[in-house]
Amino acid sequence: MKKNRLIPVLLLKNGFLVQSKSFCRYQNLGDPITAVKRLSDWASDELIYLDISQDDSYDTRREDHGHPNRSKFIDIIRDVSHNCFMPITVGGRIKTIEDIRTRLANGADKVCINTQPLLTPEFVSLAASKFGSQCIVVSVDVKLKEGKYVVMAHGGKVETAYHPVEWAKKVESLGAGEILLNSIDRDGMRSGYDIEMLSQVSDSVRIPVIAMGGVGEWEHFAEALEKTKVDAVAAANIFHYFDQSVFVAKKYLFEKNLNVRPPSLIHSGHGGVILK
Amino acid sequence: MITIIDYNMGNIRSVFNALGDLGAEVIVTNKKEDIDKADKIILPGVGAFGEGMDHLRVLGLVEVLDDNVMKRKKPFLGICLGMQLVADVGFEFGANKGLGWVSGEVKKLEVKNVSLPHIGWNDIAKKRDCPLLQNLPDSADFYFVHSYHVVPSSADVIAASCDYEGAFASVIHKENIYGVQFHPEKSQKAGKVLLENFIKI
Structure with missing residues (x-):
């Protein structure tokens, strides 16, 4: 039987791993590759890597520790794919078919697109026809406005006319393979997922929906899997706070008889970080 | 030496990384002389059946692979689309002829209540002993991404199945x-x- 997935999301801002609150406050958590190595060892089911930088400056120099200097996001993807034997989804600042091609060529298995489809919905069908639906994830950022759910564009800054259910159905019909559904109101709040929104969207599409936004305790993962039809549960911040976080979270879900892979720890053969 | 066939069908880097990490001597190539020298061959690939065969034909690889796998009997591993291409015919975007090494057809998964593509971790059920499945538990989880599956003419070639609203090979x-x-x-x-x-075979 197909398992529900537990997916750590890594937010990258100008080359650094950050934690996020309400899509606007960011705190530096350090080197992205080291984090990937950890998450891989704790047997995450998948990784989502989102570049939320507003400009092109990257600086992850850590000469004190002999870390490699990576000047571009692509370099980071390449190193990430060297360090984990699990599927990687890469998102952020994807505007063209060429942007997708570059990411896939450098080790991404799927790409995550957010704003471009809202500007030109045909971008989804074009991308799906070029690379296959299986590698096109559309992320949908949602905010409550006067009691109504509204899809937001441009990293949560610009309101659109779409209700998330309507938008999810539309991207599904255009050929999206999965939907990453994020609540801006819950981002960084640790109060749990917006279950109502997850239910509405996961009831209305057949493609897998990945829940995101608001996890502060392991129970929140269980709640989404028990009460909604989401296929996967994702979170960012919580996975960076605890040692063996993914393992512990999965153990919790597994022992609750939820449909996840058994928890496991992997000892990778190589030293982890590839130093070139 | 293991040769990974590069025919412009998807993410080959990760296969190369994984084998390299296990200490195998491995190259990525689409040159006849490299394939002729190889001890083992891996055909990876993500994408449509017809396009995959077209790429192999354009690169002149169909005969080279036939010679190395069918005549010289080198161990061959097809991954995802690479597995599907060994069948006689595929029905993704019309009927397309395959390599025809294992008699069978490639058809779309017939599901009603679950989503397509089949994306995610699913467990496999061993059907018989197979060198590839040694030291694995009977229901190990693997990562799948596909909409089509191989339907072999003879069930004897199925070493493991997987359940996604019905069993497939x-x-x-x-x-x-x-x-x-x-x-x-x-x-x-x-x-x-x-x-x-596979490295040990």
Whole structure:
């Protein structure tokens, strides 16, 4: 039987791993590759890597520790794919078919697109026809406005006319393979997922929906899997706070008889970080 | 030396990384002389059946692979689309002729209540002993991404199945030819065990 997935999301801002609150406050958590190595060892089911930088400056120099200097996001993807034997989804600042091609060529298995489809919905069908639906994830950022759910564009800054259910159905019909559904109101709040929104969207599409936004305790993962039809549960911040976080979270879900892979720890053969 | 066939069908880097990490001597190539020198051959790939065969034809690889796999009997592992291409015919975007090494057809998964593509971790059920499945538990989880599956003419070649609203062939084995519908290079511990088994064949 197909398992529900537990997916750590890594937010990258100008080359650094950050934690996020309400899509606007960011705190530096350090080197992205080291984090990937950890998450891989704790047997995450998948990784989502989102570049939320507003400009092109990257600086992850850590000469004190002999870390490699990576000047571009692509370099980071390449190193990430060297360090984990699990599927990687890469998102952020994807505007063209060429942007997708570059990411896939450098080790991404799927790409995550957010704003471009809202500007030109045909971008989804074009991308799906070029690379296959299986590698096109559309992320949908949602905010409550006067009691109504509204899809937001441009990293949560610009309101659109779409209700998330309507938008999810539309991207599904255009050929999206999965939907990453994020609540801006819950981002960084640790109060749990917006279950109502997850239910509405996961009831209305057949493609897998990945829940995101608001996890502060392991129970929140269980709640989404028990009460909604989401296929996967994702979170960012919580996975960076605890040692063996993914393992512990999965153990919790597994022992609750939820449909996840058994928890496991992997000892990778190589030293982890590839130093070139 | 293991040769990974590069025919512009998807993410080959991760297969290369995984084998390299296991200490195998491995090259990525589409040159006849490299393939002729190889001890073992891996055909990876993500994408449509017809396009995959077209790429192999344009690169002049169909005869080279036929010679190395069918005549010289080198161990061969097809991954995902690479597994599907060993069948006689594929029905993705019309009927397309395959390599025809393992008699069978490639058809779309027939599901009603679950989503397509079949994306995610699913367990496989061993059907018989197979060198590729040694040291793996009976229901190991692997990572799948596909909408089509191989329907072999003879069930004897099915080494393991997988259930997604009905069973389909997840591992096939006929003499020196092995095929896996999932992605061992993305399947962490279980994937590494399987690739290690292939290296040891």
